[in-house]
Amino acid sequence: MGSHPHDLPMPVTAAGREGLEALLRAPRRSVVALDFDGTLADIVPDPDQARAHPEAVPALSALAPEVDSVAVVTGRPAGVAVRYGGFAGVPGLEHLVVLGHYGAERWDAVTGIVHAPAEHPGVAAVRAELPGFLDSIGAWRGTWIEEKGRALAVHTRRAEDPAAAFAALREPLTELAARHGLMVEPGRAVLELRPPGMDKGVALTEFLAERDAETVLYAGDDLGDLAAYSAVEKRRADGLPGLLVCSGSAEVPELAARADLVLPGPGSVATFLAALAVALRG
Numbered sequence: 001m002g003s004h005p006h007d008l009p010m011p012v013t014a015a016g017r018e019g020l021e022a023l024l025r026a027p028r029r030s031v032v033a034l035d036f037d038g039t040l041a042d043i044v045p046d047p048d049q050a051r052a053h054p055e056a057v058p059a060l061s062a063l064a065p066e067v068d069s070v071a072v073v074t075g076r077p078a079g080v081a082v083r084y085g086g087f088a089g090v091p092g093l094e095h096l097v098v099l100g101h102y103g104a105e106r107w108d109a110v111t112g113i114v115h116a117p118a119e120h121p122g123v124a125a126v127r128a129e130l131p132g133f134l135d136s137i138g139a140w141r142g143t144w145i146e147e148k149g150r151a152l153a154v155h156t157r158r159a160e161d162p163a164a165a166f167a168a169l170r171e172p173l174t175e176l177a178a179r180h181g182l183m184v185e186p187g188r189a190v191l192e193l194r195p196p197g198m199d200k201g202v203a204l205t206e207f208l209a210e211r212d213a214e215t216v217l218y219a220g221d222d223l224g225d226l227a228a229y230s231a232v233e234k235r236r237a238d239g240l241p242g243l244l245v246c247s248g249s250a251e252v253p254e255l256a257a258r259a260d261l262v263l264p265g266p267g268s269v270a271t272f273l274a275a276l277a278v279a280l281r282g
């Protein structure tokens, strides 16, 4: 990987280099949008123990005043991401926005309020059926259900063979979800049953339109981030610059293959964001 004049790592694609140049040239027209788990927070076996990397919030609070806005775009409930990220009341992050549940929920630091739609009725039905359903198809030891309020996630990271459990559960859970008007969102050793109609691409596109942004930097690590990648690629096809950053892992090669810049995990993402803040401050 080459180095940029501002001591920033050089994106490997021409489109990515254009995106970074545009961000450096016009930061006030730029949005920085980031996924939470795996990008700002290291992956851990228990989702309740996930926290922002110690360098992530200081980097974001240095960067946010230099750009139009910073948004966290996550599959987590917005309030959970705010808590686990430690995002509330941080100097520099007074205008942070957290788009939770793949954009169905929104928390604004300015108000401290989460806006959310009514719960999809299929979630209650799946909640009632899921434990028995998993038993009936032969529970994989170590799989467990995360209660997400507006969705339910079946985790396989703690199973004896996480990849085999994921593969075996994917089709039956997709059928269960479809019976109740839900969809399955696959992720890193997780299959989430959630309402359709929103994804990170829609959420990001709407946020960029709201901000009238010219340039976007999007960083993610998981399959759910591919929709946001597609949104940035579509904007680039329309002549609007963007930079796609991947918080890399062996678990999700699909994202690295489409990224302009692959960084080895949340610690490196935080270092990159801090360097970007320094470069923008001149």
Ligand SMILES: O=P(O)(O)OC[C@H]1O[C@H](O[C@H]2O[C@H](CO)[C@@H](O)[C@H](O)[C@H]2O)[C@H](O)[C@@H](O)[C@@H]1O
Binding pocket: 035, 036, 037, 038, 042, 043, 044, 045, 046, 047, 048, 050, 073, 074, 075, 076, 146, 148, 153, 155, 157, 187, 188, 189, 190, 192, 222, 224
């Ligand atoms: O969109 P994200 O911010 O990346 O959230 C997606 C899912 O993240 C969580 O699961 C992932 O992180 C866990 C903690 O590190 C890990 O144990 C799990 O294997 C990962 O898939 C969260 O629990 C899910 O609800 C989110 O959908």
